[in-house]
Amino acid sequence: MARYLLSVHSVDGEAREPMTDVQMQHSWQEIQALEAEMKSSGSWVFSGRLHDADTATVVRVSGDEVVTTDGPFVEAKEHLGGFYIIEAADLDAALAWASKVTRVISAPIEVWPFADTAGG
Amino acid sequence: MPVVDGALIGRIFRDEYGRSVATLIRIFGDIDLAEDAVQEAFALALRKWPVGGVPPNPGGWITTTARNRAIDHLRRESRGRELQGQRVVEPPDDPAREEVEPVQDDRLRLIFTCCHPALATEAQIALTLRLLGGLTTAEVAHAFLVAEPTMAKRLVRAKHKIKAAHIPYRVPSDAELPERLRPVLAVLYLTYNAGTSGPSGDGLRREAIRLARAMASLMPDEAEVAGLLALLLLTESRSAARFAADGSIVLLRDQDRGAWDRTMIEEGRAIVRACLRRNNPGPYQIQAAINAVHADAASVEATDWGQILALYDQLLAVSPTPVVALNRAIALGEVRGPNAALALLGNLDLDDYHLFHAVKADLLRRLGRPADAARAYARAAGLAPSDAERAFLFGQLDDLGPTASERSEAPGS
Numbered sequence: 043m044a045r046y047l048l049s050v051h052s053v054d055g056e057a058r059e060p061m062t063d064v065q066m067q068h069s070w071q072e073i074q075a076l077e078a079e080m081k082s083s084g085s086w087v088f089s090g091r092l093h094d095a096d097t098a099t100v101v102r103v104s105g106d107e108v109v110t111t112d113g114p115f116v117e118a119k120e121h122l123g124g125f126y127i128i129e130a131a132d133l134d135a136a137l138a139w140a141s142k143v144t145r146v147i148s149a150p151i152e153v154w155p156f157a158d159t160a161g162g
Numbered sequence: 163m164p165v166v167d168g169a170l171i172g173r174i175f176r177d178e179y180g181r182s183v184a185t186l187i188r189i190f191g192d193i194d195l196a197e198d199a200v201q202e203a204f205a206l207a208l209r210k211w212p213v214g215g216v217p218p219n220p221g222g223w224i225t226t227t228a229r230n231r232a233i234d235h236l237r238r239e240s241r242g243r244e245l246q247g248q249r250v251v252e253p254p255d256d257p258a259r260e261e262v263e264p265v266q267d268d269r270l271r272l273i274f275t276c277c278h279p280a281l282a283t284e285a286q287i288a289l290t291l292r293l294l295g296g297l298t299t300a301e302v303a304h305a306f307l308v309a310e311p312t313m314a315k316r317l318v319r320a321k322h323k324i325k326a327a328h329i330p331y332r333v334p335s336d337a338e339l340p341e342r343l344r345p346v347l348a349v350l351y352l353t354y355n356a357g358t359s360g361p362s363g364d365g366l367r368r369e370a371i372r373l374a375r376a377m378a379s380l381m382p383d384e385a386e387v388a389g390l391l392a393l394l395l396l397t398e399s400r401s402a403a404r405f406a407a408d409g410s411i412v413l414l415r416d417q418d419r420g421a422w423d424r425t426m427i428e429e430g431r432a433i434v435r436a437c438l439r440r441n442n443p444g445p446y447q448i449q450a451a452i453n454a455v456h457a458d459a460a461s462v463e464a465t466d467w468g469q470i471l472a473l474y475d476q477l478l479a480v481s482p483t484p485v486v487a488l489n490r491a492i493a494l495g496e497v498r499g500p501n502a503a504l505a506l507l508g509n510l511d512l513d514d515y516h517l518f519h520a521v522k523a524d525l526l527r528r529l530g531r532p533a534d535a536a537r538a539y540a541r542a543a544g545l546a547p548s549d550a551e552r553a554f555l556f557g558q559l560d561d562l563g564p565t566a567s568e569r570s571e572a573p574g575s
Contacts, residue, residue: 044328130328131328131330132328132329132330133278133280133327133328134330134338137280153327155328
């Protein structure tokens with residue numbers, strides 16, 4: 043088994059069509075169902091949704107000092123919005139989960155292999 | 163008994179390299195180890211065979227020798243210990259067993275790994291030619307006009323991704339197959355096309371046909387694989403007629419049809435007929451059928467353009483790209499005249515494509531508008547990717563006569 047990070051990127055300021063309560067409810071249910079499927083198949087390791095990029099804070103070493111600044115570290119249009127960590131037999135299995143996630147949330151997903159599992 | 167020389171061993175190398183590498187990757191799960199071991203086995207063959215003769219099953223000999231070499235490496239190197247810990251398949255106790263029972267699917271597994279959609283197209287092509295075709299990194303680099311270190315880096319990066327991301331080494335399931343076959347066929351088609359203009363053309367075209375033939379025999383149920391093989395054979399049948407003695411391009415309509423290779427045409431045509439009976443058409447089969455219609459015609463005048471237009475209608479329905487639409491316009495021009503074809507070109511977004519302007523120029527010439535034709539030829543020549551094509555288009559421009567070119571240069575003409 044290999045471990046993968048599925049990262050979901052959100053684009054700053056990209057105003058999506060506001061969802062109705064019914065749509066929101068439907069989307070939430072779909073995500074719950076997918077996560078239940080991940081868990082029951084033994085693929086799910088951890089997952090989480092993050093607040094907007096302007097809530098992030100960067101800590102770095104400068105000389106002898108540790109400096110704390112308002113984040114994020116990379117000023118970009120796209121930021122990590124959430125992620126899944128999954129176990130999968132191979133890349134195809136990981137891509138199959140990523141395809142399901144992207145269908146439900148309508149945002150692109152990056153699939154990253156972990157470097158510290160067998161064969162990495 | 164054949165003379166055992168470098169050329170004979172070279173032929174065996176081309177035939178057997180991919181199969182041996184594919185088998186070793188299955189056994190050891192390590193691409194670099196497989197490549198090194200197979201290369202060592204061939205180096206040993208170059209020393210041994212000229213003295214002791216070629217063994218009855220040279221491919222089996224290479225695979226068995228390479229496998230033993232790989233096991234030696236694993237035992238010797240400290241890296242071997244790490245690998246043994248990670249390996250999915252343990253090295254077999256009896257390395258000779260594989261020789262009698264080759265697993266035919268190994269090359270299929272390998273081509274699906276090389277052409278995995280998680281790899282960039284250029285990496286897919288490079289890996290396929292390197293691992294299945296046995297081309298050296300220098301040869302692959304030369305064929306695609308890339309510096310050798312760049313190509314080496316591309317190959318290392320792709321192999322690293324296969325390992326790190328766990329790109330699987332298996333033939334996709336039936337459900338995945340249509341989607342996964344597409345990049346495989348595209349890689350073979352792009353390889354062939356690279357061979358129609360690049361510096362090491364003959365070798366690339368031969369390699370593409372050889373791999374397509376192997377794929378067609380390994381996947382006899384896939385009509386599009388057969389279609390691709392037929393398309394390559396029918397295109398290749400005209401290769402001797404495509405260039406004049408001075409190296410200049412000869413258009414299909416001006417080619418010496420006697421120089422077309424009848425054996426390849428027959429083979430291609432038989433595959434097209436078999437595809438028609440299957441009645442499961444796809445873009446490669448339809449393009450093969452179009453080429454078969456050209457091959458049937460004794461002259462350009464005798465060509466059944468109505469049938470070609472009908473096939474292009476079908477092709478446009480399954481692959482609605484501007485380039486297909488351009489080719490359909492050419493067929494329409496033959497059936498209903500240049501005006502009808504010219505009217506279609508206006509809708510195509512192909513302003514950066516040299517053949518778009520070449521086709522337009524030809525239609526304008528036939529409509530008796532030499533100044534407009536000259537402008538289009540000049541634009542086509544400016545965009546042409548190769549010297550031969552540029553020379554051809556300037557030749558067409560010259561044929562229009564001096565007045566046309568002068569007028570085309572005048573502002574606002």
